[in-house]
Amino acid sequence: PGVFLSVFWAVALHMVTAFLYAGLPARPFWNTSLLGPRFLASAFAAGPALLILILGVIRRFTDYWIEDITLNKLALVATVAAQINLIMLGSELFTEFYASTHHNQSATYLFFGLRGFNSLLPWIWSAIGMNVLATFVLTIHPLRKKKVFLYAACALLFVAIWIEKGMGLIIPGFVPGPWGKIVEYSPTWIEIVVTLGVWAMGFFLFTLLVKMAIPIELGQLRFHKK
Numbered sequence: 691p692g693v694f695l696s697v698f699w700a701v702a703l704h705m706v707t708a709f710l711y712a713g714l715p716a717r718p719f720w721n722t723s724l725l726g727p728r729f730l731a732s733a734f735a736a737g738p739a740l741l742i743l744i745l746g747v748i749r750r751f752t753d754y755w756i757e758d759i760t761l762n763k764l765a766l767v768a769t770v771a772a773q774i775n776l777i778m779l780g781s782e783l784f785t786e787f788y789a790s791t792h793h794n795q796s797a798t799y800l801f802f803g804l805r806g807f808n809s810l811l812p813w814i815w816s817a818i819g820m821n822v823l824a825t826f827v828l829t830i831h832p833l834r835k836k837k838v839f840l841y842a843a844c845a846l847l848f849v850a851i852w853i854e855k856g857m858g859l860i861i862p863g864f865v866p867g868p869w870g871k872i873v874e875y876s877p878t879w880i881e882i883v884v885t886l887g888v889w890a891m892g893f894f895l896f897t898l899l900v901k902m903a904i905p906i907e908l909g910q911l912r913f914h915k916k
Contacts, residue, residue: 704729711863719796719863722785728778729855734771736851738764739824739844746841754904765840769828772847776825779818799872800862807865809874813857820850 708726715721742764749756786797798804800814824847833839866872877885905911 704733717863718793724778724782731771731775732851735768735775736848738768739847742844752904754907765834772825796862796865799865805872807872807874809876810857813853817850817853817858820846
């Protein structure tokens with residue numbers, strides 16, 4: 691029951707987050723019905739991709755063997771979700787730019803630059819390039835079966851979605867401002883260091899839990915009552 695409850699919570703969390711963004715009428719960049727489905731698709735792509743990388747490390751450096759069927763199932767989920775995410779990205783690009791209106795200024799700033807401001811171009815086009823490349827590798831079954839290509843594609847996919855949902859979603863939603871003024875954003879060193887610290891703490895705690903869980907699963911660590 692806990693598994694099904696966690697799946698429901700995961701879907702609900704992403705949908706509610708998307709609704710909070712999409713419900714802001716002053717931010718037309720987020721006013722799209724595909725925001726919720728894209729949150730889900732990107733989550734079901736990045737999540738299994740990260741799990742594959744973690745399980746690959748566990749399989750390589752510990753005695754706990756991860757079967758190929760497990761990695762293949764996760765890779766299939768990540769592949770389908772990544773394909774759906776790209777399809778919805780293309781749909782949003784068509785909607786934004788085919789009938790160009792003043793409501794697409796945020797999208798124009800993100801993808802092509804606006805009034806000479808273009809600091810997000812390297813971020814978004816790098817993310818799209820990595821997304822397309824990773825999805826292509828995962829879609830080709832012979833490539834996906836080779837672990838080196840699988841791990842590389844999963845790493846690219848995770849980084850691409852991380853950029854897409856950060857610098858490619860949050861920042862352009864605030865540009866231009868309510869008065870039409872453009873103020874560009876770039877991460878400060880303090881923000882970068884804090885982010886690295888949060889990630890480091892997460893990896894540290896996860897490593898501790900894994901180092902305790904693997905001996906238990908292998909039967910090497912047991913609790914004996916006196």
